[in-house]
Amino acid sequence: MAARPALRSAARALRPSFRSCSCPSARYAKPFSTSPLPQKPAPTPNNPDASSFSDKTTHFGFEDGLSEAEKTERVAGVFHSVAESYDRMNDLMSFGWHRIWKDHFVSSLNPGLSSHNPPTPQNILDVAGGTGDIAFRMLHHAHQLNRNPDVRVTISDINTSMLAVGKQRSLKLPASQQTALSFLPADATVLPAALAPNSFDLYTVAFGIRNFSNIPQALREAYRVLKPGGVFACLEFSKVGNPLLNAVYKRWSFSGIPMIGQLVAGDRDSYQYLVESIERFPSQDEFRDMIVDAGFVVGGEGYENLTGGVAAIHKGMKPLDAK
């Protein structure tokens, strides 16, 4: 309890200038409840002509009452400004641990594994995967470990700055992997018609879905493009179960991360948003229910906690009898 005044003053210090929160009470109701690492870019709707742009409101960090279009724009702003320093920041914020999560995520999906000889081709869509972290791991796993050269990965991101970083990085890959890679600027809630229904084996989104302006809509899109039997897999920050770990984690994310953002990337507000958006993201069970509501089948509990729940992997499968 003694820490509370200190926390409060830290909270004041952290308040970013752009947050003109219309509802201060909501902000102070849970003063220190946010989390740490900002990671992946988030696709959000930003083509203004899309008909899905309703007057529905959503939130941006702890700020409420934004239209979906506004959120899209702001998220775009955040990721334009962090794209360059994204990887360095991820390492600093998570002490390099995000690499372990991502490795585990990919190996638990085991892309490219096939019981057939020659192996069956697979088509993977990595949404919000601008910098290619997940996509490159998938290609490596499928091509090198599972010896399946017919695995293709499409990296989709709403943010062209992030995609540009990914493209740049992909030049270091072996040529065979580069040819299996394609880039697609797209909004995850309104995937382009070029992505035909029932065309993908695997849909992944790592540290991106919390930035989507309309998550249920994005899940429906995922359901649409997946083949029956195809898998939706999501790696995202979640809720920590252990109160002790949670206290440390919240402290780090609300005071440490924006500070690192300011020092290293020169951009405090973007990282403050990342931290707040993590706090606003639904819990493991709630998100699992959203996946089920979109029509997916989940196995077991429907999710797997990583590092005590700091991050969680959710998986859902499109049932065979899907229309």
Next chain:
Amino acid sequence: MAPSRALAGLLAAGRRAPQAAGAGAHSSRFVLPRTYHSYDHPPPPGVFNAAEKAILSAAYAHVPEHGFTQHALSLGARDAGYLDISTSLLPAGPFSLIKYHLVTKREALAPKSAGIFGGPAAAQAQAVPVEAKVERLTWERLQENRDVIHRWQEALAIMAQPSLVPASLHELALLADEIYHLSGDKSVDPSWYTKRASLSTIYASAELFMTNDRSPGFGETQAFLQRRLKESSGVGAVLGNVAQWVSFTAAAGVNVLRSKGARI
């Protein structure tokens, strides 16, 4: 049933809620698990949902040839009409296949017991002594390993991985409980725990013995099982006699002191 409820409470506290039952059944999808046997309530939903069952049952057919492996899983997924990637739906990969074996064989014991002893366990409880039923049911369960026994050492190796040990022990405990429940055990004292603990140990060692048993019909394993059960009931009787002697002597000692005027 009282001790079993207490145990159920402990187990439930340590575990996350529920297993997903199925795709469609939204309202009843996540029912609280029940870890004790009830005569009054319908059984809880199964551990695996329809899609998982489809993949696992098809994959199980490949176990004798390919073992409890990812390869068997992906062959099974293909047989069931799924994609290779669909196997990543299973939360624990090959361990899910092992668990499928453990769960389905355990659940198959109840109908089998009804067939052997006739009707619900309560009906003929008097006819066959509990110990005999326990032995028979344990033997029936061991025989269920017949088809996969040459792959079972691999499975035990997987089950012994530190992160999987709790789940494996839990399954073993459920099996011991199931066998005693079906045998009509009605104890409500600490022996509820000791009986199940000793049966778990005996079952696990008999299973290990069985992986190296080449005798026809696994006769050696059956003899091994009978010897262990006999030993354990022998030890149980000795312990009971000792306890009775100690309590009698203590009570007599107290009475002697009282007769001397001590205020006890």
